[in-house]
Amino acid sequence: MSEETKPFEPTIIGFTCNWCSYRAADMAGTARMKYAPNVRLIRLMCSGRLDPTFVFKAFANGADAVLVSGCHPGDCHYINQNYKMLRRFHLMKRVLAQMGIEPERIKLLWASAAEGAIFADEVNKFVEQVRALGPLNWNKGNGVALETPVHEEVPA
Amino acid sequence: MTQRITIDPITRLEGHGKIEIFLNDEGEVANTYFQIPELRGFERFVVGRPVEEMPLLTNRICGVCPEAHHMAAAKAVDAVYHVDIPSTAKKLRELLYSAFYCTDHTTHFYALAGPDFVMGPDAPVAERNILGVIHKVGLEIGGKVIQMRKYGHTVVEMIGGRKVHPCTSIPGGLTKGITEEQRKEIEEMGRWAIEFAQFSLKLFNDIVLSNKAYVDLILGDIYTHQTYYMGTVDENNHVNFYDGKVRVVGPDGKELVKYAPHEYMDNVAEHVEPWTYLKFPYMKKVGWKGFVDGPDSGVYCATPLSRLNAADGMATPRAQEEYEKFYKTLGGKPVHQRLATHWARLIELLYAAERWVELATDPEITSPNYHTIPTEKPTEGVGIVEAPRGTLTHHYWTDERGVVTKANLIVGTTNNYAPITMSIQKAARSLIKKGTVVTEGLLNMVEMAFRAYDPCFGCATHSLPGQMPLEITIRNADGEIVDVLKQFVD
Amino acid sequence: MSKPKFAMYWAASCGGCEIAVLNIHEKILDVDANFDVVFWPVAMDAKYKDVEAMEDGSILLTLFNGGIRNDENEHIAHLLRKKSKILVAFGSCACEGCIPGLANFSPIQQVVDTAFSTISTDNPNNIRPQTAYEMPEGTIHIPTLYPVLKTLDQVVDVDYYMPGCPPESHQIAAVIDLVIQVLQGKAQLPPKGSVIGAGNSTVCDECKRKRNEKTIKEFGRIQLTHADPELCLLEQGIPCNGPATRSGCNARCPSAGAQCIGCYGPAEGVVDYGARLVAAFGSVIDSNDPAEIDRILDGLVDPAGQFYRFNLAGSLLRAAKPAWKSGD
Numbered sequence: 009m010s011e012e013t014k015p016f017e018p019t020i021i022g023f024t025c026n027w028c029s030y031r032a033a034d035m036a037g038t039a040r041m042k043y044a045p046n047v048r049l050i051r052l053m054c055s056g057r058l059d060p061t062f063v064f065k066a067f068a069n070g071a072d073a074v075l076v077s078g079c080h081p082g083d084c085h086y087i088n089q090n091y092k093m094l095r096r097f098h099l100m101k102r103v104l105a106q107m108g109i110e111p112e113r114i115k116l117l118w119a120s121a122a123e124g125a126i127f128a129d130e131v132n133k134f135v136e137q138v139r140a141l142g143p144l145n146w147n148k149g150n151g152v153a154l155e156t157p158v159h160e161e162v163p164a
Numbered sequence: 165m166t167q168r169i170t171i172d173p174i175t176r177l178e179g180h181g182k183i184e185i186f187l188n189d190e191g192e193v194a195n196t197y198f199q200i201p202e203l204r205g206f207e208r209f210v211v212g213r214p215v216e217e218m219p220l221l222t223n224r225i226c227g228v229c230p231e232a233h234h235m236a237a238a239k240a241v242d243a244v245y246h247v248d249i250p251s252t253a254k255k256l257r258e259l260l261y262s263a264f265y266c267t268d269h270t271t272h273f274y275a276l277a278g279p280d281f282v283m284g285p286d287a288p289v290a291e292r293n294i295l296g297v298i299h300k301v302g303l304e305i306g307g308k309v310i311q312m313r314k315y316g317h318t319v320v321e322m323i324g325g326r327k328v329h330p331c332t333s334i335p336g337g338l339t340k341g342i343t344e345e346q347r348k349e350i351e352e353m354g355r356w357a358i359e360f361a362q363f364s365l366k367l368f369n370d371i372v373l374s375n376k377a378y379v380d381l382i383l384g385d386i387y388t389h390q391t392y393y394m395g396t397v398d399e400n401n402h403v404n405f406y407d408g409k410v411r412v413v414g415p416d417g418k419e420l421v422k423y424a425p426h427e428y429m430d431n432v433a434e435h436v437e438p439w440t441y442l443k444f445p446y447m448k449k450v451g452w453k454g455f456v457d458g459p460d461s462g463v464y465c466a467t468p469l470s471r472l473n474a475a476d477g478m479a480t481p482r483a484q485e486e487y488e489k490f491y492k493t494l495g496g497k498p499v500h501q502r503l504a505t506h507w508a509r510l511i512e513l514l515y516a517a518e519r520w521v522e523l524a525t526d527p528e529i530t531s532p533n534y535h536t537i538p539t540e541k542p543t544e545g546v547g548i549v550e551a552p553r554g555t556l557t558h559h560y561w562t563d564e565r566g567v568v569t570k571a572n573l574i575v576g577t578t579n580n581y582a583p584i585t586m587s588i589q590k591a592a593r594s595l596i597k598k599g600t601v602v603t604e605g606l607l608n609m610v611e612m613a614f615r616a617y618d619p620c621f622g623c624a625t626h627s628l629p630g631q632m633p634l635e636i637t638i639r640n641a642d643g644e645i646v647d648v649l650k651q652f653v654d
Numbered sequence: 655m656s657k658p659k660f661a662m663y664w665a666a667s668c669g670g671c672e673i674a675v676l677n678i679h680e681k682i683l684d685v686d687a688n689f690d691v692v693f694w695p696v697a698m699d700a701k702y703k704d705v706e707a708m709e710d711g712s713i714l715l716t717l718f719n720g721g722i723r724n725d726e727n728e729h730i731a732h733l734l735r736k737k738s739k740i741l742v743a744f745g746s747c748a749c750e751g752c753i754p755g756l757a758n759f760s761p762i763q764q765v766v767d768t769a770f771s772t773i774s775t776d777n778p779n780n781i782r783p784q785t786a787y788e789m790p791e792g793t794i795h796i797p798t799l800y801p802v803l804k805t806l807d808q809v810v811d812v813d814y815y816m817p818g819c820p821p822e823s824h825q826i827a828a829v830i831d832l833v834i835q836v837l838q839g840k841a842q843l844p845p846k847g848s849v850i851g852a853g854n855s856t857v858c859d860e861c862k863r864k865r866n867e868k869t870i871k872e873f874g875r876i877q878l879t880h881a882d883p884e885l886c887l888l889e890q891g892i893p894c895n896g897p898a899t900r901s902g903c904n905a906r907c908p909s910a911g912a913q914c915i916g917c918y919g920p921a922e923g924v925v926d927y928g929a930r931l932v933a934a935f936g937s938v939i940d941s942n943d944p945a946e947i948d949r950i951l952d953g954l955v956d957p958a959g960q961f962y963r964f965n966l967a968g969s970l971l972r973a974a975k976p977a978w979k980s981g982d
C-alpha cells in the first residue's frame with residue numbers, strides 16, 4: 009500500500025430530487041455555507057426516478073460512495089414515489105453488500121428544500137465516513153493473470 | 165534426448181484434457197501424463213445460494229448429463245430437509261432418468277466410441293465419425309439415432325420442464341406431474357426404445373463380436389486393468405441408476421463394501437497431484453498406492469462395466485439375458501477388459517428402456533401427488549445416483565434458513581481419473597515401441613483408452629468434411645413416414 | 655465449389671450448448687449440407703494445431719460457447735477470432751458469464767482452496783495445482799486461472815450474441831435457417847453486435863400465467879408452498895426473474911411450475927440485469943415502513959446471487975470486490 013502525501017479525497021455521486029433535496033443543496037450554496045466539495049450532484053426530477061443502474065454505474069466507474077436524497081416521506085412532490093425509492097434502496101444496499109461494497113458507502117438522506125444547513129452537515133459527515141473507509145477503486149486490478157501460488161514442497 | 169508428443173485437446177468426448185507422452189532414447193514410452201486443465205469452482209460458488217437452487221445450479225456442471233446432477237441434487241436437497249418425497253415423485257424422477265440414460269448411452273455408442281470400433285481404430289479422420297458409421301452400416305441408422313435422442317429428450321422435457329437443464333425437482337418432490345396423454349406417449353416411445361436397444365446389441369454383435377480382430381483388441385492386454393469396481397445396486401443387488409446402495413467389488417469380484425449415501429465419507433477419499441486440476445478418488449479402506457492395478461491399490465472405476473461387475477444381475481428380463489451372455493462370452497465375472505465397457509453400455513441401454521416402460525405403466529405415475537411440503541429444518545444431506553459416467557455424489561450443508569454453507573461433490577468421471585490415467589499409459593506403452601512410426605491413427609488408439617470410460621456427449625449425427633449422399637426416412641412411433649430428407653441423392 | 659467452414663468451440667462451459675445444437679435433430683443435416691465442419695472437439699478429431707494452420711478469416715462461422723476462465727480459454731478465443739469471419743458469443747457463458755461467473759463472488763485463491771480441501775480430499779501437504787511442474791522427463795503445464803471469469807467480448811471483438819443456457823433448439827434452428835438464407839443471397843445478416851435467436855421482450859410476455867397487481871407482504875420459497883399453477887409466481891411471493899429476462903424461451907420454466915432463473919440474460923434495453931431486478935422487486939413490496947420493508951426483504955435470502963445468477967461476469971460491477979486481485 010503506497011504512502012499517501014495528501015489525505016484521500018473521496019469521490020461521491022449525489023442523486024438529488026428537483027423539488028426538495030436539490031433545492032436544499034442549492035440553498036446551502038446560495039447561503040454560502042461551506043461544506044465538503046466531494047459530492048458531484050446529479051439532479052433527478054424525483055428520487056423515485058433513481059434507477060439502481062445509476063448507482064451501480066457510479067461505483068463501477070470509480071465513485072467511492074453514493075448519496076441518494078429525496079423529499080421526506082409523505083412530502084413527495086409526486087405523492088408516493090420516494091417510497092418506491094426507499095424500497096429499492098433497502099434492497100440495493102443488500103445486493104451491494106454481497107458485492108463487497110460496505111453499507112456505509114451508500115447513504116439515504118431525506119431533505120426538504122428548507123434544510124440547506126442539515127444537507128451541508130450530513131454531507132460533511134458522510135465525506136469523513138467515506139474518507140475513513142478509504143478509496144473503492146472498483147475497476148483497478150482486473151484482468152491480470154494470477155500466478156498460481158507455489159506451495160510447500162511435495163514430498164517424494 | 166527425450167522426445168515429447170502432445171495430444172491437445174483430446175476429442176470425441178465431453179470436457180477438456182491433454183495427454184503428454186515422453187519417449188526415451190530407445191524410442192519407448194518413458195512416461196505419460198494425462199492432465200485436466202479446467203476448474204470452475206462449483207464447490208465454492210454454491211456457498212451462499214438457497215439450497216433449492218442446487219438442482220438448477222449443479223445442472224451446469226455438465227450440459228450433457230445435467231439430468232444426473234439434477235437428480236443427485238434433488239435427492240440431496242430432500243435429505244437436507246429430511247423429507248420423504250411421494251412415491252409418484254420418485255417414480256417420475258426415475259422415469260425421466262431412464263429415458264435420459266437411453267439417449268446418453270445411444271449417442272456415446274454411435275457417435276463417440278462407435279466410429280473407432282465400426283470404422284477401425286486408425287481409419288482416416290474424415291471417416292472416423294458417425295457419418296462413416298452410417299455409410300458402413302446403412303442410412304437407416306442415422307434416422308434411428310436421431311429418433312432415440314428425440315424421444316429421450318421429449319420425456320426429459322415432459323417431466324423435467326426443459327430438454328437441457330431440467331427445472332422441476334425441488335425439495336419434497338416435483339413442481340409438476342404428467343397427464344394420461346403424456347403417459348401414453350411416454351410408454352409408446354419407451355417400447356420403441358426397447359426395440360432400438362435390442363437392435364443396437366445385435367449391431368454390436370454383427371460388427372464387433374463377429375470380427376476376430378476386434379475381439380482380440382477387446383480381450384487383449386493393452387486395454388485391460390484389474391481394479392476395484394463401483395456401482396449402485398437395489399436391495400436385490402441388481403443395477404439401479406437412480407437409487408440404492410453403492411457396492412464396490414474387488415478385482416476378484418468379491419464385495420469389499422456396500423454403503424448408504426451418508427456413509428460415502430468412510431469409503432472414498434480424493435488424492436491430489438500438483439500437475440492437474442482434477443483429483444483422484446480411491447477406496448479409503450484400501451489406501452492410495454499410486455497408479456497401479458491390483459487388490460492392494462485403492463484405485464477403482466465407476467463405469468457401465470463396473471456397474472455390471474458390482475451387481476449380481478439386471479432388474480429387467482431382456483437385460484438380464486444379455487448380462488448372462490456377456491459374462492459367458494468373456495469368461496466370467498468380473499470382466500477387466502476396458503473395451504468391453506462399450507458392450508456393457510448397450511446392456512444398460514436395454515435395461516434403461518425396459519425400466520422406462522415399467523415406470524410408464526405404473527398406476528401411480530399420473531397421480532397429482534408429486535410434492536410434499538417439507539416441515540423439518542434444513543441441515544445437511546447426501547444424494548447419490550449413477551451418472552452414465554459413474555457414481556455421482558452430492559453433499560450439502562445449510563444454515564437454518566436453507567442457505568448453502570458448504571458443498572462437496574464427487575462427480576462421475578472424477579471416479580475414473582486414476583484408471584483412465586493408467587489406461588492411457590498402458591496403451592501408449594504397448595503401442596509405441598522402438599522404431600514405431602507414430603501416426604495420427606496410433607495416437608487415436610491411445611485416445612481410445614480414454615473413450616471407453618466417458619460416454620458423456622450427445623451427438624446424434626453430425627456433419628463432417630466431404631459430401632455425403634444421405635437419405636433419412638423419419639418415422640413416428642407408429643412406423644408411419646413423417647418425412648424423408650435427402651442430400652446429394654437423386 | 656467448397657462449402658463455407660464452420661467451427662464450434664467450448665471454453666469454460668458445460669457442453670449444454672453442444673447438446674442444444676444437436677437437439678435440432680434432422681436439421682443438423684442442413685448444417686452438413688451447407689458447411690464444412692473444421693473444428694469441433696466434442697464431435698471430431700481436429701486439434702489446436704490444425705486450427706493454427708488455417709488461414710486467417712477462413713472459417714466463415716464460429717460458435718464460441720463457454721466463459722473465459724483461464725489463459726488457455728483466452729488464447730483460443732483470440733485464435734478463433736483471427737481465423738473466423740463471424741464469431742458468435744453462443745450461450746449464456748460466452749455472453750454474460752453464466753453460472754461459472756458466480757465464482758466472481760470469491761477470490762480465485764479461495765475457489766482453488768475450497769476444491770483442494772473438501773471434506774473428502776486427502777491433501778495433508780496442502781498441495782495446489784502448479785501451472786508448470788517439473789517431471790523427470792520434462793516440464794508439463796496446465797493453464798493459469800484468471801482472478802475473475804470474463805465474457806467473450808471482454809477479450810475479443812464479438813459479432814453476434816446468442817443468449818440462453820442453453821439457447822433453445824428451435825431458436826438455433828431458426829438462426830441456422832437465416833444463415834443458410836444469407837449464404838444463398840436471400841437475406842441479410844443483422845447489424846453487427848445484435849442479439850440473435852431471442853425475443854425483444856421479457857419472459858413475462860411469453861408466460862401464460864395470470865397477472866394482477868403485485869402486493870408482496872412476504873417472499874417465499876418454492877418448496878414451502880403448493881403454488882397456484884395459473885397465477886404469476888412472483889405475485890405468490892416466489893422470486894421469479896421473469897420481469898428482467900429476455901424472451902425467446904417460451905417461458906418454459908414457469909410453464910413447468912418453476913420460477914424463471916434468468917438464463918436468457920437481460921431483456922432488450924437493460925443495462926445491468928441485477929439493477930433492473932432490484933427495481934422490479936423493490937416496486938412490488940407492499941410497505942412504506944423501513945422496518946417492515948426489511949422484514950419482507952429478509953425473505954430474499956440471496957439477492958445478489960439471485961439477481962446476478964447468470965449475469966455477474968457481464969454486469970457493470972463484474973465481480974465482488976474480494977475477487978479483484980488488488981483487493982486490500
